[in-house]
Amino acid sequence: MRPLQERVPISEPDVEARAPGADPLRLLQLSDPHLLREGQGRYRGRTPFAQLRHGLEQAMAQLSAPPDLLLISGDLCQDESWGGYVQLRNLLTASGLPLALLPGNHDHPVLLQAVLGRHAALAPTALRLGPWRLLLLSSHRCGDGGGWLGAGQRTWLRQCLHHDLSPTLVAVHHPPLPIGDPGFDAIGLRDGPELAAILQETSSAAMLLCGHVHQHWQGLLGAEPGLPVLACPSTLCAFEAVQPCPLGRGQDPGGRLLELHPDGRWSQRLLRWSPWLEPAADVSET
Numbered sequence: 001m002r003p004l005q006e007r008v009p010i011s012e013p014d015v016e017a018r019a020p021g022a023d024p025l026r027l028l029q030l031s032d033p034h035l036l037r038e039g040q041g042r043y044r045g046r047t048p049f050a051q052l053r054h055g056l057e058q059a060m061a062q063l064s065a066p067p068d069l070l071l072i073s074g075d076l077c078q079d080e081s082w083g084g085y086v087q088l089r090n091l092l093t094a095s096g097l098p099l100a101l102l103p104g105n106h107d108h109p110v111l112l113q114a115v116l117g118r119h120a121a122l123a124p125t126a127l128r129l130g131p132w133r134l135l136l137l138s139s140h141r142c143g144d145g146g147g148w149l150g151a152g153q154r155t156w157l158r159q160c161l162h163h164d165l166s167p168t169l170v171a172v173h174h175p176p177l178p179i180g181d182p183g184f185d186a187i188g189l190r191d192g193p194e195l196a197a198i199l200q201e202t203s204s205a206a207m208l209l210c211g212h213v214h215q216h217w218q219g220l221l222g223a224e225p226g227l228p229v230l231a232c233p234s235t236l237c238a239f240e241a242v243q244p245c246p247l248g249r250g251q252d253p254g255g256r257l258l259e260l261h262p263d264g265r266w267s268q269r270l271l272r273w274s275p276w277l278e279p280a281a282d283v284s285e286t
């Protein structure tokens, strides 16, 4: 059986975000919620579901209007459980937002598809956001903390880029280049150099969004001038940051707002909020 990431769509899906007006389209990125089967369960001393719900509320409160798309860039479900995806589905469908989801290394793509496939665009796929195209890549590989696109997905990506020169946002869970943290650089996107080469064959890719590293990070991929790469903080917890947080809040949860202009220009804004205040831990908690 071919690995899941080799199964790529042969046509664009039906999922399409709201038609654009003159204003830029707005994409809200959240990342790495690490949900658990039990909604009250804790991971890294916090309650992932409550932190995601709180993070979505806090991010929305910082926006002047609902975004045109909510992207969550992987590590959706830490224990890869059906129950974790059901909680994610219930929370996200209640938001009423168009949804796009990437699997991370802490995910089960088959369960993700089964529970959320009717409600969200799931990587690997392509979708339209007005004049923009989003290419959502799956870097999940069973049994590996690192990421892998595979030959089939890379071929599909190359065909997409050569077939249509629309301004393109690429999203993948694993950063495609080292960020300067030895721990994360050992579990990055293993075929990142191949991805960089493909993205430089045409000029349509405008930027790449990723998660995985639980911190704000920005860099350039490939030969000069390089493709901007932006890593998103986690809604659950922050890891020690390689780069200073522009908001001076590197230990807080966060997200990112992307504004995509009709002429292909784009801008972004880092969002931060204080973590949800956890109740005192039950002494019986394990």
Ligand SMILES: [Fe+2]
Binding pocket: 074, 075, 104, 105, 106, 173, 211, 212, 213
């Ligand atoms: Fe990850």
